[in-house]
Amino acid sequence: MPRMIFVNLPVADLPRSMAFYDALGFVNEPKFTDETAAAMQWSDTIVVMLLTHAKWHQFTDRPITSDGSSSLRLCLSLDTRDEVTEMNRLAGEHGGTADIDPPTEYPFMMSHAFADPDGHIWEPMWMDQAAMEAGPPAQTDA
Structure with missing residues (x-):
């Protein structure tokens, strides 16, 4: 399995x-x-x-929070930038909250977070496969 x-x-x-x-x-x-x-x-x-x-509550006695706090952000990879944008749009049109944070945008990747109807945070993302294989870009001193 x-x-x-x-x-x-x-x-x-x-x-x-x-x-x-x-x-x-x-x-x-x-x-x-x-x-x-x-x-x-x-x-x-x-x-x-x-x-x-x-x-x-059959699995846990821990409380279910709905106070808008953020303790978990689930990321899903998609094949294109357009799919990321489209998933965010669909989330807003179907009962979720689109654009909960500004999109993250780099030449080699982008993401755009939304919340589902219960406030669970999802972050669809796209990353250039070649950039992923090459590793993170070099850091520059500011």
Whole structure:
């Protein structure tokens, strides 16, 4: 079995969250979806598990925060700059909040963060593959 990542997110409204992630290109895996949870697959090795608050609390007693704080930022790689911009736009049109921070823009990469309907922060990004293989650019003294 390949190594995989399952990102578990508590959500206030499961159908709304499923529709949001579907609009961004995630695909529902019905074998792992019911009225309390939904598996939304990004790739063969990345799955976002959307959990109702009741389901979330079956795993932990820790509180679910909704105060706008930032403790986690999930980054997804995309193939082009345009896809990054488009995902941010779609997030805003489907119940999330686009442009939560100014875009990060360099000649070799760019990213553009948004929040889902429950405030979970995502940062789609593009990086030039050749630049990635070459390593970080040299630092200059200011």
